[in-house]
Amino acid sequence: NAGVTQTPKFQVLKTGQSMTLQCAQDMNHNSMYWYRQDPGMGLRLIYYSASEGTTDKGEVPNGYNVSRLNKREFSLRLESAAPSQTSVYFCASSDGTANSPLHFGNGTRLTVT
Amino acid sequence: LAKTTQPISMDSYEGQEVNITCSHNNIATNDYITWYQQFPSQGPRFIIQGYKTKVTNEVASLFIPADRKSSTLSLPRVSLSDTAVYYCLVVSDSNYQLIWGAGTKLIIKP
Numbered sequence: 001n002a003g004v005t006q007t008p009k010f011q012v013l014k015t016g017q018s019m020t021l022q023c024a025q026d027m028n029h030n031s032m033y034w035y036r037q038d039p040g041m042g043l044r045l046i047y048y049s050a051s052e053g054t055t056d057k058g059e060v061p062n063g064y065n066v067s068r069l070n071k072r073e074f075s076l077r078l079e080s081a082a083p084s085q086t087s088v089y090f091c092a093s094s095d096g097t098a099n100s101p102l103h104f105g106n107g108t109r110l111t112v113t
Numbered sequence: 114l115a116k117t118t119q120p121i122s123m124d125s126y127e128g129q130e131v132n133i134t135c136s137h138n139n140i141a142t143n144d145y146i147t148w149y150q151q152f153p154s155q156g157p158r159f160i161i162q163g164y165k166t167k168v169t170n171e172v173a174s175l176f177i178p179a180d181r182k183s184s185t186l187s188l189p190r191v192s193l194s195d196t197a198v199y200y201c202l203v204v205s206d207s208n209y210q211l212i213w214g215a216g217t218k219l220i221i222k223p
Contacts, residue, residue: 004156035213042200042213043157090156098145098204099164102211104156 002026006091006105013081013112021076021108023091029103031096032074033058034066036087037107043090049074050096081112117201122218131188133217135201138182146177146184149200151216157200161186188219196221 007022025032030051035043045058049068063085065077074093078085088109092102119135137146145164149157161168163175163184174187188195198216 040215042215043211044213045211092156098143099162101147101159101162102149102157104158106155 004091004093004103004105006089006108008108009106010109011111013078013110015082015112017081018077018079019081019110020078021089021091021110022073023075023105024073025091025093025103026072027093027103028071029093029095030071031094032068033092033094033102034064034074034076035090035092036060036085037090038087046076046089078110081110083112086110086112116212117203117214119199119201119214119217121215122220124220124222125191126222127192128190131191131195131219131221133186133188133199133201133219134183135186136183137201137203140181140203141205143205145204146175146181147202147204147211148173148175148186149202151198151200160199162204191219191221193221193223195219 004025033048034046037043044060046064047066049055052071055066067075088107090104090107092104094100094102117135117137125131147162148160150160151157161173161175165177168175176185198218200216202211
């Protein structure tokens with residue numbers, strides 16, 4: 001049981017390059033989330049998907065797009081990376097109810113130069 | 114969405130009981146209180162969740178007073194491996210967007 005798997009673990013991009021962060025969960029969860037975490041700070045929600053086929057903006061969506069490919073997979077795309085997007089990105093999933101906890105992946109550390 | 118306030122950092126020693134208190138003054142009737150633990154280079158991990166009174170599991174206890182405007186995470190007999198950042202969150206029953214603060218950095222000393 002792998003839980004939430006994120007790829008890649010590390011990535012370095014040049015300003016203006018694009019990339020897609022992949023996330024997959026094997027817990028049959030309805031909801032999936034993308035967060036970013038900057039040094040010494042809590043997590044900020046980028047986008048979330050309450051169920052397959054739906055996506056919604058979170059707190060900091062600018063510069064990102066998402067795709068809920070199927071129930072298992074939720075990808076995050078940076079179309080034109082900027083240094084301000086240097087961060088650690090975490091994907092999470094849950095049943096989607098208030099009393100069901102989030103399960104996180106181990107993150108993707110992204111550096112944009 | 115209820116905002117939470119918790120201490121930035123705490124120190125303790127191995128074998129001690131550690132209590133981390135979180136305030137959430139504008140918690141709504143249907144909100145749950147949840148705590149997560151995060152180690153460096155890892156995603157947060159769920160510890161415990163409660164609605165009122167006391168909840169206990171194999172790793173922690175959660176105390177919630179009647180007015181629910183605060184909660185206390187209690188870690189019994191901590192070890193060095195409990196050194197981590199602990200986040201207190203309020204989860205809305207109608208909106209699952211979680212507001213993450215900076216958390217409490219707990220350092221356990223030998």
